[in-house]
Amino acid sequence: MLGLNLPVVIVLAAVGGVLAWRRANTLTWLLYTWVALWAFFKYGFAVPIPRSVATIYLGITGLALVCFASSSRERLSETVQPIARLILEPRYRLALAGLLVALPALAAYNVYADLNVPLEAPGFGREVHPPPPTEMTVHDETVDMATAENPYLHYNHDDPELYGEHLENGRRVYYENCFWCHGDGMGGDGMFAHGLNPVPSNFNDVGTLPILQSSFVHWRIAKGAPGLPGAGTPWDSMMPAWEKFLTTEEMWDVNLFIYDFNGYEPRALGQH
């Protein structure tokens, strides 16, 4: 779900819960926030986020925490007092010595690790659902994106038999054309998916079809990757422009089918 590594997220949340229950002091919270964030970036995602991005976030968070700690006299003293005690009180001498060794070692290790990260191909963000054009032409017909809807959707109520025929045709179109990438169960995991970057959309996901209007989906099917604006990195995506292969009816039918298969409905017109 959401590409998160759930066990890690749960453990981090649990630690936070324990701290709240034990009424941990401000310093502990500050340290926890930063370390938890670091752990989240490093282990919390199924596909780890780029190191450089994580470093920037952690830097910003660090600054924010310092600001937070020094925002009031009380907080400041709550943060600083334990540190002062560690340094001053003789009974912490051993702990202090340990810390004096551990921190430089950690810093050295971090630099070492930085120098030895396996090189990565540069990664660029992409907008998954960039704004569509206001209108488009598909097979010589102009489609007004604001008002277009799947013309067969209403058969669902009006004429179930006809609806069934369109669905079956959509099923044919899907399994003749789409499953290599989007997968047999539409999980975005077809037999070619491992070779694609960006990966094919997962239609099981609640964050995909249900939040899109059927005209948006029609646009993506008809114009494919080449129809995307620059923010959608059209040069990388293998999503074909299906108007080259399919009739308008077939494109609406497969549109109908991918919604029906997953038990979703397109977002209604006018909803944003």
Add this chain to the structure above:
Amino acid sequence: MATLAAAVLLVALPAGGQVDLGTEEQRAAGKIVYDKYCGQCHGDTGDGNGYATPRVKPKPRDFTTGTYKFRTTPNGMLPTDDDLRRVIEIGAPYTSMPGWPNLTSAEIQNVIYYIKSFSPDFENPDRYGEPIEIPRPLESTEESIARGRVVYEEQGCAACHGEVGRGDGPSAPTLVNDKGDPIKVADLTQRWTYRGGATKEDIYRTFSTGLNGTPMPSYADSLEIEDRQHLVNYVYSLGDGDDPNYGTLITAVYSEEPIDLEDGETLDALFETAPMTRFPLVGQISEPGRNFFPSVTSIEAQAVYNRDEIAFRVRWHDLRADTSGRNSPSLEVPMWDEDNGIGAEAADDGGDDFFGDAGGDDFFGEFGGEEAPAEDDFFGDSGGDDFFGDGGDDFFGAADAGPPGAEFSDAVALQFPASLAPEETPELKPYFLYGDSQNPVDLWFVNLTYGVADTFRGRGSESIEPTEADIVEAVTSYDQGEWTVTYKRRRSSRAGVSFAEQQYTPVAFSVWDGFNRERGNKRALSSWFYVYTEPSVQPATTFPIVRAAVIVLVLELLVVFLVRRRARRQAAGEEAAGGTLAATEAPAV
């Protein structure tokens, strides 16, 4: 429940006769699952003729025949429910048969009952065999592997699988399954592509029980158990690891040496120092000329550079070298051929037209009669012919006559953007598919018939022109099922991309297998990846590490010193002032 029933039956019937067809309700529940998830490939009536069938290879199993590949039961027998469950849960890798991890155990059992109802064989106790026992693998010692190698040779595995297991044995191009479809021999070096599973137990099972319906025989009768265990170790040792470890980056290493393509040994030594990355290839299915079942699924690449030149080496496996035909990136592929019969011009209205052969003859005239689409081809089992081109007859003849007479040759291309992305939009690249009108690509194309590199400039699939701005040299070799192509070019280019130090340059790959009639846009290709030219002088690493430690230590000591000094002063002040302020002020270090 099911196992209980099976256990009861097992007691009641003679060994092997575990007929268990489930209840009416179970089969009905199985049908619901099947109709939603399986029928589009295996056919709504279980005959293997679903919508996807003409466009996949291998074909979905025809459940009416009772012939199953992946079984623990002896050759020719029906699979056990557990065998079927295994395939349904994890699928058959690198085929269109996916795993279904989302189905519950009960759903899988129900769909198994339903599948079994397609074939009367499952009612016949004589078709059930006792599952074989799979012993624990022997330790993989050198002796064991050596003994396995001997068995491999004695048993003639190499005739199909090739000397070193790359699927390039002399019979490989001629093999067909029991439906007459050409069948690809497993590449034993790429374990992740084994359809029946890649563990030692799976391998033992595969050649012990054989794969029904395919030329892959059973060796249960001809091999002692111990020899089979050694053979497992040998087959396993051929593999390149469990995981393909697909990468996204070629790291080009710097060398002082000259790069001489003519001097094979020095060249090999030079590439020894460069890391090898494997990239996934998939069929080109975004533009007309679609290739739904590419034969090559991955390519390995590495690069070295010196002061003036850069060299790339790519390697891939191919069951035979096709070096007599023609090929080029822009060779036209008729719509009918690419789609194996289904589909037609986009503007068509659907319906019958799609399946008729309107316009078909013209296209095929050009390529010779054997491709003319017989009506059966569209839906029948023989849709396979296209895969292996001219079909059997020609082939056997050709095999005797020396060079195999494929119409299209093997080929490979590296693709680079014609220029690097501008600084404001570093993410910008040409369209991965031969570029686009604004952002062209350069192709370093090698037709393996000639073994020399030709350069093309691509501005989209419709506009691929030869260029001569840069000279790219290439040497090629084919050895035991593996092509190796080494390219070389000057690092700086007059018209295309230059390879500066520490630069990330997008790169993509295409491979054409002539045997699979791949040409033009019908090819295996990759997404965009990158090549990085490593700095020629590696930065020192000890200094920054020590520096970091020292800086942190100094900071720490400084804090400790300041805190202590302050505390001392305060103590002194307290003594003087009688300690009134200390309680509130002390903490603010």
